[in-house]
Amino acid sequence: MTVSLFFQHLANGISLGALYALIAIGYTMVYGILRLINFAHGDIVMVAAYVAFYGAAMYALPWWLAFPLAILLTAGLGMIIERAAYRPLRGVPRIQLFTSAVAVSFLLENLGIVVFSGRPKAFPRPAFLDKPLHVGDVIIISYTPVAVAVALILFGGLLYIVHRTKVGMAMRALSKDIETTGLMGVDTDRVIMIAFAIGSALAAAGGILLAIKFPQINPLMGVVPGLKAFIAAVLGGIGNITGAMIGGFLLGIAEIMIVAFFPQLAGYRDAFAYTILIALLLFRPTGLMGEVEPEKA
Amino acid sequence: MLEVRNLHVHYGGIHALHGISLRVPDGQIVALLGANGAGKSTTLRTIMGLVKPSAGEITLNGQSLLGLRPYEVVRRGIAMVPEGRKVFVNLTVAENLRLGAYARNDPQQIEHDLHDIYALFPRLAERQTQRAGTLSGGEQQMLALGRALMSRPHVLMIDEPSLGLAPVLAEGVFRKLQELNDAGQTILLIEQNARAGLSIADYAYILETGDVVLEGPAQELAQMDAVRQSYLGVR
Ligand SMILES: Nc1ncnc2c1ncn2[C@@H]1O[C@H](COP(=O)(O)OP(=O)(O)OP(=O)(O)O)[C@@H](O)[C@H]1O
Ligand SMILES: [Mg+2]
Numbered sequence: 001m002t003v004s005l006f007f008q009h010l011a012n013g014i015s016l017g018a019l020y021a022l023i024a025i026g027y028t029m030v031y032g033i034l035r036l037i038n039f040a041h042g043d044i045v046m047v048a049a050y051v052a053f054y055g056a057a058m059y060a061l062p063w064w065l066a067f068p069l070a071i072l073l074t075a076g077l078g079m080i081i082e083r084a085a086y087r088p089l090r091g092v093p094r095i096q097l098f099t100s101a102v103a104v105s106f107l108l109e110n111l112g113i114v115v116f117s118g119r120p121k122a123f124p125r126p127a128f129l130d131k132p133l134h135v136g137d138v139i140i141i142s143y144t145p146v147a148v149a150v151a152l153i154l155f156g157g158l159l160y161i162v163h164r165t166k167v168g169m170a171m172r173a174l175s176k177d178i179e180t181t182g183l184m185g186v187d188t189d190r191v192i193m194i195a196f197a198i199g200s201a202l203a204a205a206g207g208i209l210l211a212i213k214f215p216q217i218n219p220l221m222g223v224v225p226g227l228k229a230f231i232a233a234v235l236g237g238i239g240n241i242t243g244a245m246i247g248g249f250l251l252g253i254a255e256i257m258i259v260a261f262f263p264q265l266a267g268y269r270d271a272f273a274y275t276i277l278i279a280l281l282l283f284r285p286t287g288l289m290g291e292v293e294p295e296k297a
Numbered sequence: 298m299l300e301v302r303n304l305h306v307h308y309g310g311i312h313a314l315h316g317i318s319l320r321v322p323d324g325q326i327v328a329l330l331g332a333n334g335a336g337k338s339t340t341l342r343t344i345m346g347l348v349k350p351s352a353g354e355i356t357l358n359g360q361s362l363l364g365l366r367p368y369e370v371v372r373r374g375i376a377m378v379p380e381g382r383k384v385f386v387n388l389t390v391a392e393n394l395r396l397g398a399y400a401r402n403d404p405q406q407i408e409h410d411l412h413d414i415y416a417l418f419p420r421l422a423e424r425q426t427q428r429a430g431t432l433s434g435g436e437q438q439m440l441a442l443g444r445a446l447m448s449r450p451h452v453l454m455i456d457e458p459s460l461g462l463a464p465v466l467a468e469g470v471f472r473k474l475q476e477l478n479d480a481g482q483t484i485l486l487i488e489q490n491a492r493a494g495l496s497i498a499d500y501a502y503i504l505e506t507g508d509v510v511l512e513g514p515a516q517e518l519a520q521m522d523a524v525r526q527s528y529l530g531v532r
Contacts (some may be wrong), residue, residue, distance in 0.1 A: 165487065169392055170399065175386045180383040185371035185400030185448055 017252025026199030042226015078200025236288025
């Protein structure tokens with residue numbers, strides 16, 4: 001493999017990783033606070049892609065309006081899901097919460113099939129993302145740096161919120177002890193809702209990038225990327241936001257590189273991520289950056 | 298004044314509080330004493346809105362607190378230092394204190410109060426940027442107390458501050474409570490250590506399996522034979 005080809009693949013892996021990382025954060029934030037794997041998170045990715053599609057293709061909004069609007073609406077969807085399907089279940093055995101999450105996932109997928117129809121739709125890909133860029137011998141399309149820049153800007157914003165704002169401080173406290181956080185005068189339900197909104201907004205950004213990268217959207221498009229992002233979150237140490245970002249990029253790069261170096265394994269591309277998950281659960285369940293901590297009741 | 302009237306609490310089939318009543322007048326330290334399982338923590342948790350009573354009334358300055366969520370109770374002017382301190386181990390000392398002021402909207406006054414807390418507990422000032430998880434038990438108790446004070450509570454409620462502390466440290470905590478009270482802080486103190494509780498309280502209630510069996514001015518209770526035998530270990 002030539003050096004330039006290697007960098008070509010690396011760029012490809014990074015842009016895929018950016019997308020996984022964006023989605024992974026939602027899993028990790030919700031897990032960190034509620035100890036819930038939000039199975040509906042991948043489907044939120046799908047809804048975001050459709051909302052962006054309707055805005056851009058049907059209502060002919062310019063992308064710079066359609067995409068942020070889709071992100072906002074998806075954040076709202078995340079809040080509604082939390083309010084309707086998870087909040088009423090605080091304090092019940094966690095298996096019920098999981099079941100509710102699975103139900104929400106099926107609901108979104110089936111609603112998607114009914115409302116959006118099961119037939120794939122062509123996502124309107126903004127032309128400026130298709131420009132070839134020459135970096136030395138390496139040719140990448142403009143999508144790659146844009147995707148990475150979007151992800152990094154959003155990560156910066158997220159880290160700022162979590163570590164530098166009052167509500168972020170409440171989120172970090174919440175992840176250790178919800179009851180005591182309430183005793184500090186924090187409206188914990190409101191903060192949990194904000195966390196869902198943020199996680200869903202980032203997933204929406206990931207969903208739009210996904211729809212641009214693979215511009216055929218369908219109501220089940222969120223399932224596999226959702227699973228992979230979940231694996232990325234586990235890889236980084238579930239509950240750890242920085243870990244989810246790193247896990248996302250690592251998984252994206254690894255996935256592309258495996259196929260690049262071992263083309264005969266191309267058919268096993270998805271299996272690779274699942275293999276990582278199994279290996280992690282066996283050998284390092286806390287992931288790269290996770291702390292060992294006792295299960296919260 | 299914080300007032301509890303005829304409070305009943307059930308945990309499923311367990312009748313934990315059998316209609317207790319107590320009053321915490323402004324400016325006083327009131328102690329709620331009793332053995333393990335008497336219902337002391339349950340009383341505080343019910344006042345905070347963490348546990349729903351099955352009957353009874355809880356009022357602060359005449360206004361009912363029933364049905365409020367814990368964060369709303371805090372905003373009404375009650376703060377609780379929970380049993381076992383429960384500091385946020387992943388936050389720094391300063392963040393723990395600031396979180397205590399979460400409901401407040403007066404940034405300058407908050408900075409001022411933060412200084413006051415550091416003056417009251419110099420150890421916390423030295424450890425501002427350290428994670429609370431690295432503090433010793435005594436320091437964590439100071440932090441939990443400071444954190445509760447940061448909400449500027451009308452009534453400060455403390456659940457067993459001496460728990461797990463060496464006697465010298467526990468004494469230090471009680472001295473701080475006395476100092477706070479001298480400065481006007483109203484306090485509802487829970488203790489198993491009746492001697493320590495009675496020594497700083499103005500008035501005390503003794504709880505036994507969900508009933509108030511004795512109450513009175515702390516100094517009088519400390520002299521009573523029944524109390525001396527059952528709670529102070531004097532024969
Ligand atoms: N969440 C709960 N579910 C069921 N029963 C409970 C619960 N919390 C307390 N109890 C019961 O209620 C009674 C009073 O408990 P509480 O914790 O109020 O006692 P306490 O006076 O604070 O005791 P300690 O000094 O040991 O802290 C006990 O019998 C206890 O077992
Ligand atoms: Mg107790």
